[in-house]
Structures are given as structure tokens and as C-alpha cells.
Amino acid sequence: MKRSNFSQAIVIGSGPNGLAAAVELARSGVSVRVLEAQKTIGGGTRSGELTLPGFVHDICSAVHPLGVASPFFRTLPLASHGLEWIQPPAPLAHPLDDGTAVMLERSIAETCETLDEVDVKAYRKLMKPLVDDWENLVSDLLAPIGIPRHPITAARFGFRGLRSAEGLAKSLFKGERARAMFAGISAHSLLSLDQKATASFGLMLGIMGHAVGWAIPRGGSQKIADALCSYLRLLGGEVVADSPVETIDDLLSSETVVLCDLTTRGLIKVAGHKLPDGYRRKLERYRNGNAVFKVDWALNNPIPWKAKECVRAGTVHLGGTFAEIVESENAMSKGRNPEKPYALVAQPSLFDSTRAPAGKHVAWSYCHVPNGSTFDMTTCIENQIERFAPGFRDCVIERKVTTPAEHERHNANLIGGNISGGSQDIRQLFLRPTSRLYSTRSRGFTFARRQHRPAAAFTGCAAITRRVPL
Numbered sequence: 001m002k003r004s005n006f007s008q009a010i011v012i013g014s015g016p017n018g019l020a021a022a023v024e025l026a027r028s029g030v031s032v033r034v035l036e037a038q039k040t041i042g043g044g045t046r047s048g049e050l051t052l053p054g055f056v057h058d059i060c061s062a063v064h065p066l067g068v069a070s071p072f073f074r075t076l077p078l079a080s081h082g083l084e085w086i087q088p089p090a091p092l093a094h095p096l097d098d099g100t101a102v103m104l105e106r107s108i109a110e111t112c113e114t115l116d117e118v119d120v121k122a123y124r125k126l127m128k129p130l131v132d133d134w135e136n137l138v139s140d141l142l143a144p145i146g147i148p149r150h151p152i153t154a155a156r157f158g159f160r161g162l163r164s165a166e167g168l169a170k171s172l173f174k175g176e177r178a179r180a181m182f183a184g185i186s187a188h189s190l191l192s193l194d195q196k197a198t199a200s201f202g203l204m205l206g207i208m209g210h211a212v213g214w215a216i217p218r219g220g221s222q223k224i225a226d227a228l229c230s231y232l233r234l235l236g237g238e239v240v241a242d243s244p245v246e247t248i249d250d251l252l253s254s255e256t257v258v259l260c261d262l263t264t265r266g267l268i269k270v271a272g273h274k275l276p277d278g279y280r281r282k283l284e285r286y287r288n289g290n291a292v293f294k295v296d297w298a299l300n301n302p303i304p305w306k307a308k309e310c311v312r313a314g315t316v317h318l319g320g321t322f323a324e325i326v327e328s329e330n331a332m333s334k335g336r337n338p339e340k341p342y343a344l345v346a347q348p349s350l351f352d353s354t355r356a357p358a359g360k361h362v363a364w365s366y367c368h369v370p371n372g373s374t375f376d377m378t379t380c381i382e383n384q385i386e387r388f389a390p391g392f393r394d395c396v397i398e399r400k401v402t403t404p405a406e407h408e409r410h411n412a413n414l415i416g417g418n419i420s421g422g423s424q425d426i427r428q429l430f431l432r433p434t435s436r437l438y439s440t441r442s443r444g445f446t447f448a449r450r451q452h453r454p455a456a457a458f459t460g461c462a463a464i465t466r467r468v469p470l
């Protein structure tokens, strides 16, 4: 990267996007300081003993397909700084009531073996060309919006991805198994599945499952933040925890650029008075998204899945049929708490013995709820696990519940419990947070596009890493 016309940078927030931006600046010779509000660094990539001593839980993110695939991350020597990716044998299991599971395997052929025969051809035709060209696809999709460098692949993806997950699944697949799995993966959008572009989530994460796997970091997601910090320090950067920024006024100087790893609300809070009125109003109109209700468990045993193949997967999607998942996400997006929620389960200790004392296990699950919901979903989530793993509750030694409000208390970016940096509806998916993308177009401000690109590349959807005016 070319050296910029400033010599110092301050990054507000030490989430993976903030740290990625800090590393990129430090690599280009800028002196960087990261200020983090919380006592621990890492934002959505923190781990801790949430239940009992010796049980390491991921407080937020657990599974990182795009962490592995990120073109930026692949340029960093994170392995030398303690980050080791573990690949569970299968990225995903989707159990059904008949005691079997649809499996997203690394191999398309093996995945097809778990689908209804009628859908094998359609699934292969959908996935194979995109999986074969995944590197080009990722480099375009994780870049800021613009003319794709690989237009044929991008068009192939966009043609299907811009549809609703419900529409695409119904038109492509005839059997229940492919439809259910596709609905479960697409539901990562945190949207009702009849919304445009929700299919892009199912496609992208499905492609990643085949191409790079859905990996977990040995020792927990904290290792991602720790490795980024360690590399940043080697480059001369500094990370200061327990330093909430109330205003950027004290941080600005002619030599310093400030990057905010914040949502629009966070940006307005610390820098609103520096932003042009029109731009600020646009930020105020940015739509927040739905929320998550999460439970972490310390377990005596692995989860006793009826479909035994579920123990090969790092992630398990619960919700049963296509229709049930559509209904659950629809209820949530209409402001209701689903009684039988679609729930995601991460079970990292099956593949990483550092997460729990010998013979014991950890798992987390979250379901989607309306933003700010105060309803306790613990029983609903555990009922869904019991449905596919009878006897689960007998394995629980301890549980820790995190409500939407608690998510926000430990990370101001998670407004009302939203984990995706705002709604990912079709407009905000592309024009995030405004049509100016990462530019504030303020006087004295030069947008350096490449600075945010690595940051956005981490999850590709969640954060707004924003340069604010000098």
C-alpha cells in the first residue's frame, strides 16, 4: 500500500475490522494506536470462561469461513502469531426429524449423497462453477462495490444471489433436504427469507463451506484478535484497552487520521458534530437489524445428536424443515419471538480439546429475535436441541444466557442485540451505510479506499470501518 499523507492513525474499536485496518496502516508505515472501550480486546472475536473455570466460550463469533477466505487475512503471518485454524470434518449438519441429517461436506459429491436424489443435479450445477472460481468470487464480493474484476463469475453469483432464499430454493430444489439446508444457511442474513438477496447468504456461505471450510480457531476466537494484536505490536502499533472514546475532538490533529470501527450510531456519537448535516441525516436513517439471543453451555458430554453424523460438524442448524425455518425468520422479522426458532449451534470442543477440561465440552447456540427483544428464549432454544438430541439437558453442567441488551452492554456496536452492523437488506447490503460507502466527503478528507478493504474483508458484511474528517 502506498504511504499516505498522514503519519499517525487512531483506530476506535479493536474488533477484527478495526485491528485489520490498524495492521494495514501499520504495514504502510503509519504509527497506529487502537483505543478499545472494553477491558478485553477483540470486539466480536473474544473468548472467555463464561460458565465455569476451564470452559472457554466464544462470547460472539465462533466459526469463520470468511476469516479463512479473506484475501487480506491470507496476506498476514497470523499463524506465527498463534492463530491455528481447525477444520471440523464437515462444515455443517442440518438434522431432520427422521433422525438423519443433511450434511454440507467439503466435497460437493459427498454433500449430494445427503440430498434427495431429485436435487443432486441442480445442487451440483448451482455450486460447482462458483466453488471452482471461489477466489475470484471472494475478491469481488468482499471488495467495495464497483465494477467486478471477474464479471462472469460475479454475474453467475448475482443472478441467483439477488433472489430471495425462499424463491431460489423453491425454484431450484424439489426435495425437502436441499431446501431445508439452503434455508438454514441463508438465514444467516438475519432477515425474513422472502426478502431479495437473502439467497446470496446461502450461496456465499455454502460456497465457502466447500471451498475453504467453516473453520474455528484453536483456543477460541480470541486467538484471532490476539494474533492481530501481536502482529500489530510487531509492526510498532499499540492497542489500549479500557479506553472508551466519547468524542474524536481530542484525537484529531493535522497529522492524524481517525478510523472508527463503529456502527453509524457509534460514529454519530463520537463524531456527529464534525459531519456534514446531509451526511449525518443519512447516517441517522440507516436501518438497524434483528437481534440474537444466545446461550452458552458447559457440558458433561458431547451433544447426543440422534443423527450421529452431526458430531462431524462444527456448526449445526436447527429448525427442521424449509417451511419451519421460513416461518421462524418471518415471525422474527415481523417483531414476534418464534416459539420453535431456527437456532445455530457451535460445538467447537469436539475438535479442539483446549476449550474444556478433559472429557467435558462447550457449545453455544443463538436464535434470531426482534431487535431489543426482552423475551427469554432459553427454553425454546433448548427444546429445539432436545428435539434433535434427546437427553441434551441432562448433559448441561452450567449455562450462561446473553440477552440482546447484554450483547450491547459488552459491545456498543451490537445495538439492541444486532450482530450484523445494521440490517443487511438489499440496499444496505450494497450501499453501506450510505451511497458514499466509506467516504464522508468532508473537507480535508481524502478517502483511501484500500484502507477499509481489508477490514471489510473479514466478515464481508458486518462492520463499518469509517474514516472521519480531520
Ligand SMILES: Cc1cc2nc3c(=O)[nH]c(=O)nc-3n(C[C@H](O)[C@H](O)[C@H](O)COP(=O)(O)OP(=O)(O)OC[C@H]3O[C@@H](n4cnc5c(N)ncnc54)[C@H](O)[C@@H]3O)c2cc1C
Pocket: 012, 013, 014, 015, 016, 017, 018, 019, 035, 036, 037, 038, 041, 042, 043, 044, 045, 059, 060, 061, 062, 063, 064, 065, 066, 243, 244, 245, 246, 261, 262, 266, 270, 292, 294, 366, 407, 410, 411, 412, 413, 414, 419, 420, 459, 462, 463, 464
Ligand atoms: C453472538 C454472536 C455470534 C456471532 N457469530 C459469528 C460467527 O460465528 N462468525 C462470524 O464471522 N461472525 C459472527 N458474529 C459477527 C462478528 O462478531 C462481527 O461480524 C465482527 O465482530 C465485526 O467486527 P468489527 O470489527 O466490525 O466490530 P466489533 O467486533 O463489534 O468490534 C467493535 C469494537 O469497538 C469497540 N467500541 C465501540 N464503541 C467504542 C468507543 N466509543 N470507544 C472505543 N471502543 C469502542 C467495541 O467495544 C468493540 O470491541 C457474531 C456476533 C455475535 C454477537
